[in-house]
Amino acid sequence: MSVPYEKSLSKAFDADRAQRALEMAQSTLRIEADAILALMERIAVPGNDSFARAIALLLGCTGRVVVSGIGKSGHIARKISATLASTGTPALFVHPAEAAHGDLGMITENDAFIAISNSGETAELMSIVPIIKRMGAKMIAMTSDDASSLAQLANVHLNTAVDKEACPLNLAPTASTTATLALGDALAVALLDARGFREEDFARSHPGGALGRRLLTHxxxxxxxxxxxxxxxxxxxxxxxxxxxxxxxxxxxxxxxxxxxxxxxxxxxxxxxxxxxxxxxxxxxxxxxxxxxxxxxxxxxxxxxxxxxxxxxxxxxxxxxxxxxxxxxxxxxxxxxxxxxx
CATH class of the missing domain: 3.10.580.10 (CBS-domain)
Structure with missing residues (x-):
């Protein structure tokens, strides 16, 4: 005879465990919120014009914006490229390992390259960055270390450092990926505004959605x-x-x-x-x-x-x-x- 789901759940997940889970959830959200707030203050520090220079670089790009990263940073890079593309900035994601085996042909001297790595030392990125620089493509690095190799090679470095990860072991990328994703959204929105991107433009990028039908149907x-x-x-x-x-x-x-x-x-x-x-x-x-x-x-x-x-x-x-x-x-x-x- 099977045990009802609710009863089996109550045995495996008692009140103490439920409370512990709630506390961990609140702690995670608090740490990640603090990381974004700290990032917001950092880009506005007097004398720090890196964000403005990144926007100027991307606005001046006559090709596409190529976003790259590996592991969790790769997932964030995919999302940033998708957000840029849907808000008026032609963009694509290139996997750094695949780039080293032929996909570098997708990148041209007219493109802007955004390299995402928390450490700034990711081997797969470091193997292709010198080639991209040699092409003449401009580069923005998003890392947590101003002295990292990627930061030093970039035309613009955006510091995404966080005080700690939400992971209780301080190991799994959590707050750092959230901060990087938020910074990518900030870039996309600032570019959207600078380009004068309108609802009609958004609809053309989303013809299958409700907004597209409303704004494109005559x-x-x-x-x-x-x-x-x-x-x-x-x-x-x-x-x-x-x-x-x-x-x-x-x-x-x-x-x-x-x-x-x-x-x-x-x-x-x-x-x-x-x-x-x-x-x-x-x-x-x-x-x-x-x-x-x-x-x-x-x-x-x-x-x-x-x-x-x-x-x-x-x-x-x-x-x-x-x-x-x-x-x-x-x-x-x-x-x-x-x-x-x-």
Whole structure:
């Protein structure tokens, strides 16, 4: 007979152990937070212009930013390169050991090289750095030792030293990797700001995400066109307009003039309000009951702008007009939902 999970857990992990785990978690977070705060103060020390010089170097790079490290530093390097790439700075990760066996061909004299090593003496990095320097590529080192070999070879050195690791043995890279990662984020954000990187730029790097859909989808991408557009002439009867509404399934129809410019709109909501007045539909023309001057958008506007217009005026449909004011399409809120703009 199996022991319930909760009971087996309570035996293996009593209250004292649970409390000890909580204390270790709090200690870890405190040490890593202190490491980041100390790093924040260090880069702002008067006379220390290393961070500003690193930004200037990266802004002046005409190639790509190549980030490299091994072990835990390699994991941090991968994340930093990914953050740079997604925020407007072309970047890639190169493994130092693989670089020594051919991947150095990925690096050019126009690139900027960021070498990450806590000790600043990592053998795999030290074996390729002289070659990279000989190419003419500029180098930024992120280490915990100003006197390290990497720091001495770099054009700019960013000191990532921490007082101690969160590991109780002071061995496993914890606070040091957190500080390095935070410094990488600081570089990426400072570069983002310096480049004037905008939401639209971010969306182009993330077309599969929600922001990409919101900022890259235009009205023309989701609007209904051609025969799918419900429209009638202003001279037709109300009954004829109702048939058009039924055929096209948009719960509305546009009313257009002889030049195909929309002069009005009639919706299911207008029909319900008309029924309350108990009028004789057979005697009404659409021109008598339509809403004149309907809300419109252009096909080149962002779909999210159409959403905002619908929400502002509490409507579910919009007419799309071209530069000459002619009817070019129709848009229902369901079209925007299907496109995941909403």
């Amino acid at each position: 009205v023309r991408d989701v609007m209904r066109t051609g025969d799918a557009i419900p429209k009638v002439a202003r001279t037709v009867s109300l009954n004829a307009a109702l048939l058009e509404i039924t055929r096209k399934g948009m719960a509305m129809t546009a009313i257009v003039d002889d030049a195909d410019r929309p002069v009005g709109v009639f919706t299911d909501g207008d029909l319900r309000r008309l029924i309350e007045k108990a009028q004789d539909f057979n005697r009404l023309s659409i021109a008598e009951v339509m809403h004149a001057n309907p809300r419109t958008v252009g096909p080149d506007q962002l779909a999210v702008e159409a959403v905002e217009l619908m929400e502002q005026h509490r409507i579910n449909q919009l007419l799309v007009v071209d530069g000459d004011g002619r009817l070019a399409g129709a848009l229902h809120i369901h079209d925007l939902t299907r496109a995941k703009v909403i």
